[in-house]
Amino acid sequence: MAESEVTMRYEEGGNVHLDFHGAANTTIDFIVERFGVAAMDEIFRKVGRDVYASIRSDLVAGDTRQLVRHWRHFFDREGGDYDIAIGDDQIVLTVRRCPAWHHVKALTGSVSPHFCDQTTVTNASMAEGSPYAIDTEITGEGSCRQVIRRRA
Amino acid sequence: MIPSDHFTRFYNEVFKFLESQGEEALEAYWLAISKNQERHILELIETQGLEGMYEYWSHIKIEENCDMDLDFNEDRLELRMNVCPSLSKVMDNDAEPMERYCDHCAGWIGPIMDKTGYHMVYDVIDRKKPQCVTRIFKDPAKARAAEKDAKLLMGWPGHKVG
Numbered sequence A: 001m002a003e004s005e006v007t008m009r010y011e012e013g014g015n016v017h018l019d020f021h022g023a024a025n026t027t028i029d030f031i032v033e034r035f036g037v038a039a040m041d042e043i044f045r046k047v048g049r050d051v052y053a054s055i056r057s058d059l060v061a062g063d064t065r066q067l068v069r070h071w072r073h074f075f076d077r078e079g080g081d082y083d084i085a086i087g088d089d090q091i092v093l094t095v096r097r098c099p100a101w102h103h104v105k106a107l108t109g110s111v112s113p114h115f116c117d118q119t120t121v122t123n124a125s126m127a128e129g130s131p132y133a134i135d136t137e138i139t140g141e142g143s144c145r146q147v148i149r150r151r152a
Numbered sequence B: 001m002i003p004s005d006h007f008t009r010f011y012n013e014v015f016k017f018l019e020s021q022g023e024e025a026l027e028a029y030w031l032a033i034s035k036n037q038e039r040h041i042l043e044l045i046e047t048q049g050l051e052g053m054y055e056y057w058s059h060i061k062i063e064e065n066c067d068m069d070l071d072f073n074e075d076r077l078e079l080r081m082n083v084c085p086s087l088s089k090v091m092d093n094d095a096e097p098m099e100r101y102c103d104h105c106a107g108w109i110g111p112i113m114d115k116t117g118y119h120m121v122y123d124v125i126d127r128k129k130p131q132c133v134t135r136i137f138k139d140p141a142k143a144r145a146a147e148k149d150a151k152l153l154m155g156w157p158g159h160k161v162g
Helices: A020-035 A037-051 A053-060 A065-077 A099-108 A117-127 B004-021 B023-063 B085-091 B103-116 B140-147
Strands: A081-086 A090-097 A132-140 A143-150 B067-072 B076-083 B119-123 B132-137
Touching: A020 A037, A020 A099, A020 A117, A020 B004, A020 B023, A037 A053, A037 A117, A037 B004, A053 A065, A053 A117, A065 A081, A065 A090, A065 B004, A117 A132, A117 A143, B004 B023, B004 B085, B023 B067, B023 B076, B023 B103, B103 B119, B103 B132, B119 B140, B132 B140
Parallel strands: none
Antiparallel strands: A081 A090, A090 A143, A132 A143, B067 B076, B076 B132, B119 B132
C-alpha cells in the first residue's frame, strides 16, 4: 500500500490559522521561564506519545508511512519549503523554510530558542519503543533535517 | 513542527500540566496568552470598539473554520459558537481532554475586555459540548442583566463568578 493510501488519525482540512504558532511560541517561553526546559520537554513527550499515539503505534509496528504522510500533509497545508527522500536505510525530511518558525519571526521579531524543541522532542517521543530513531538536526534559522532510521 | 492544525491538542497538554501546578499557574498562563493576543485585537478594539471586535472575529471565523454566528449592534456583540473547532479537536483526540479546556477562552478574552472597558458575559453552556455564547457589552448594567440567562457562566483572572 502506498503512503498516500494510509489513513491519518488527524486529517485536517479547511483554512489554516498560522497565528497558533505565535501562541505556541508564547507558551514555550512561559513554561521554560517558570518551570524549566525539562517541564517543557515532558509536555512535548506527551504530545508525541499520547496525541500522536496512532503514528507511534505504526512506528512500533515497523510502519513509517503515516508519519511520512503526516509530514507531507501539514508542510503542504502550511506552505513549507521541504522535500522528503525515501531511501533503503533512512527517510530524510529536509525543511528549507519552516512555516512555523518564519511565521513567528514575522509576528514577534524573535523566536524562542526552544521553539524547535517541539520537533526534536516530539519526534523522539513518537519513535520511543519502536525499531526507529528519529533524529532532528537544526541546520539554521527555520530550517532542519529530520531523519528516520532503523536503530542499530 | 507541531502543525497549527494541532495546536489545540498541544494546548490541552499544556493545560493539564499547568492544572497540576495549581490554579495560579493556569491563570498566569492565560494572562500570558491574553498579552500575546493583544497584538491581534487590541488596536481594533481601541480604535473601533465593538465593530473592531466584529472584524476580528469575522476573520477568526473563517481562518479557524468556526461554525459561528456573529450578531453585532451598537449595544453589544454576540458570538454564538455552534460547533467550536478548538474543543471539537480536543475531544477528537487520542490524548485525554482536560476537563476545563473551555476556561481558556474566557481566560484570555476577559482580561482584554477589562483593559478596554468592555463587559463580557461568557456562557460555556456545557464544558463537554463544543458550543458557547459570548456577549460583549459597553454598558455594565446590560452585561449584569445578561448574566442571569447564562447556563454556565465563566469567569477569568480578576473576574470571578459564582
